Amino acid sequence: MxxxxxxxxxxxxxxxxxxxxxxxxxxxxxxxxxxxxxxxxxxxxxxxxxxxxxxxxxxxxxxxxxKDMDALYREMAEAIEVQVLPILMRPPEGASWQQRLFDIAARRVRIFETIMPYRISANVRRFESAYLMEGYRRQLRLEAEALAAHLPDEVRADAEGARGLNVILSFNTWRLLRHDQGLAPEQAAGVVRRMLGDALARWPED
CATH class of the missing domain: 1.20.5 (Single alpha-helices involved in coiled-coils or other helix-helix interfaces)
Known part of the structure; x- marks a missing residue:
């Protein structure tokens, strides 16, 4: 050769x-x-x-x-995360914690609107999948922890008030307004701002 x-x-x-x-x-x-x-x-x-x-x-x-649909959902979640991570990681803006919460609300509107169909899809299948159920619980935990990090001590100490803020700014509230009630994004965002403003009225502006 x-x-x-x-x-x-x-x-x-x-x-x-x-x-x-x-x-x-x-x-x-x-x-x-x-x-x-x-x-x-x-x-x-x-x-x-x-x-x-x-x-x-x-x-x-x-x-x-x-190997299974869970693996495909995992890959899909990673693709969605690439889109929303830059929005999520930017520190909220505002001179007071109340103003920063309104900034967080506006940012979550953008994120939730982007991920809504994918998160609804995962929620539908989570009762058949331990992986998706754990992902759902992790998302709830991260939402609550991310919000709590921007609340003053006296608000975190008010467990009912803090939980109420978490509900207002949760994906499930956004899904209810957009998906169940059929509101347009601008209408749903207006409802979120109104609920948040009403809830924050119990604490004086810094």
Whole structure:
């Protein structure tokens, strides 16, 4: 064998491997995009067959990339997190804690409006999935902890008042206004601001 021929073999094999990996990444991305598209369109519980059809891949390909639907929901959650994390991580603005709460309310309106179809979808399936149920409880905990971090000690000490603020600024309240009551985003945001203002009236402005 010509020495130069033997040097070409690893290169050809590597190129083939790279091509397979690229196709695999492309299929995986299409599957996640299909899941996001179906949920965004209002399909709260898309099945693997529907995801495969929209993605343009075989059903076996879905389960080759994702061992179960929980794994696909996990990937979807990561994609959504990329969108909302910059909004979430920015410190709230305002001279007083009350003003900062109104800023948090406005920011949560943007976040909740973005994630609403995906979170409703996860909520529908959470009773069938320990992973999604834990995710739901974690979201509730994070909402409460993020709000509590911006409350003064005397407000945190008022357990009923603090819980009331948490309810007003929760995703479940936003879902009720937007999904159950059918309000437009601007109307729902106005209701949230009104409820928050009424609740804050019990504490004097700093």
């Amino acid at each position: 010509n020495p130069s021929d033997s040097q070409d073999i690893p290169v050809a094999t590597t190129s083939a491997d790279d091509g397979r990996r690229a196709r695999s990444r492309s299929s995986r991305a299409r599957i996640v995009a299909a899941m996001l598209e179906l949920v965004a369109q209002g399909n709260v519980a898309p099945g693997a067959a529907q995801v495969a059809e929209v993605a343009g891949v075989g059903l076996r390909s879905v389960f080759r990339h994702f």
